Amino acid sequence: KSFLQKLWKGNVSSKMLTPRLQKARREYLRANKLGVSFNGKQKNSRKLNPQELLCVLKDRAQVQTLDGREAPFSNLGWEKYFPKIPLNKLYPRGFATCAVVSSAGAILNSSLGSEIDSHDAVLRFNSAPTRNYEKDVGNKTTLRIINSQILTNPNHHFTDSSLYKDVTLIAWDPSPYYADLHMWYHKPDYNLFPPYEKHRKRNPDQPFYILHPKFTWELWKIIQENSNEKIQPNPPSSGFIGILIMMSMCQTVHVYEYIPSYRQTDLCHYHEQYYDAACTLGAYHPLLYEKMLVQRINQGTEDNLLRKGKVILPGFSSIHC
Numbered sequence: 001k002s003f004l005q006k007l008w009k010g011n012v013s014s015k016m017l018t019p020r021l022q023k024a025r026r027e028y029l030r031a032n033k034l035g036v037s038f039n040g041k042q043k044n045s046r047k048l049n050p051q052e053l054l055c056v057l058k059d060r061a062q063v064q065t066l067d068g069r070e071a072p073f074s075n076l077g078w079e080k081y082f083p084k085i086p087l088n089k090l091y092p093r094g095f096a097t098c099a100v101v102s103s104a105g106a107i108l109n110s111s112l113g114s115e116i117d118s119h120d121a122v123l124r125f126n127s128a129p130t131r132n133y134e135k136d137v138g139n140k141t142t143l144r145i146i147n148s149q150i151l152t153n154p155n156h157h158f159t160d161s162s163l164y165k166d167v168t169l170i171a172w173d174p175s176p177y178y179a180d181l182h183m184w185y186h187k188p189d190y191n192l193f194p195p196y197e198k199h200r201k202r203n204p205d206q207p208f209y210i211l212h213p214k215f216t217w218e219l220w221k222i223i224q225e226n227s228n229e230k231i232q233p234n235p236p237s238s239g240f241i242g243i244l245i246m247m248s249m250c251q252t253v254h255v256y257e258y259i260p261s262y263r264q265t266d267l268c269h270y271h272e273q274y275y276d277a278a279c280t281l282g283a284y285h286p287l288l289y290e291k292m293l294v295q296r297i298n299q300g301t302e303d304n305l306l307r308k309g310k311v312i313l314p315g316f317s318s319i320h321c
């Protein structure tokens with residue numbers, strides 16, 4: 001069986017990756033730059049069934065954003081910068097169906113655009129455009145998750161680009177494992193705080209949140225506890241974070257080209273001429289393990305997976321534990 005067929009069945013391990021990606025994973029494990037110390041259960045625990053896994057996610061993956069009430073933000077007078085309405089109250093009635101659109105090159109030539117736009121809310125990532133790619137990715141964007149590099153790297157033109165206007169923005173940055181907000185504030189991976197403050201002052205009406213690092217590390221722990229190998233000691237990808245955020249807001253979540261379809265390619269992003277299998281299978285992020293977890297809770301058909309790269313997940317409100 002091919003690697004892809006094994007991935008669709010949820011039966012892959014790091015040993016099936018290319019030597020380069022295996023080495024990258026080992027080196028992140030050795031360096032452990034964010035000081036991860038995991039002493040939760042692992043290998044010998046029973047493999048949870050899909051329903052149990054969904055209940056763990058619903059119970060523990062509660063979205064949390066900074067609200068300025070915790071130090072150091074409270075001492076810095078930051079309460080006024082964070083949106084008054086918390087993210088979990090922003091859409092009080094939620095959405096019936098939602099689309100999460102991964103940025104993978106494999107979405108090219110999918111003609112999924114109109115299907116994606118038919119959802120009530122659409123989540124996209126980082127600098128992924130819709131213009132000129134409507135046929136394959138659609139043109140509706142409700143929310144956008146951005147990492148701290150988007151805010152800090154001038155190449156992304158965060159202040160001017162229309163990609164970041166008229167949408168709900170959710171930013172995140174890798175923090176040390178213990179998610180000490182003081183340590184993180186003084187030494188973020190990329191310093192997103194000044195551009196965030198500036199953007200909030202200029203655009204006070206745009207919903208724009210910063211994820212609490214506790215949330216991303218809780219997701220990491222759930223992935224690690226349900227994998228039978230040591231996963232990279234780095235936060236999950238924006239894709240995984242986004243899937244869980246949408247599960248808290250939507251009755252049903254359709255995820256496109258996160259788990260690759262038969263169109264799988266090393267083309268990293270549909271909008272860039274850059275080839276690297278790590279974008280799909282992971283080097284820094286524990287992508288392989290995230291994807292295996294998502295495969296296990298997929299309620300769509302295998303045909304949807306291999307032809308559309310589509311996974312269908314129940315939102316938390318549809319899960320009864």
Ligand code: C5P
Binds near residue numbers: 105125237
């Ligand atoms: O690269 P970037 O993080 O901006 O892409 C958004 C998300 O799409 C990733 O975090 C990852 O979850 C997903 N992705 C993928 N395969 C790719 C590229 C992106 O699964 N080749």
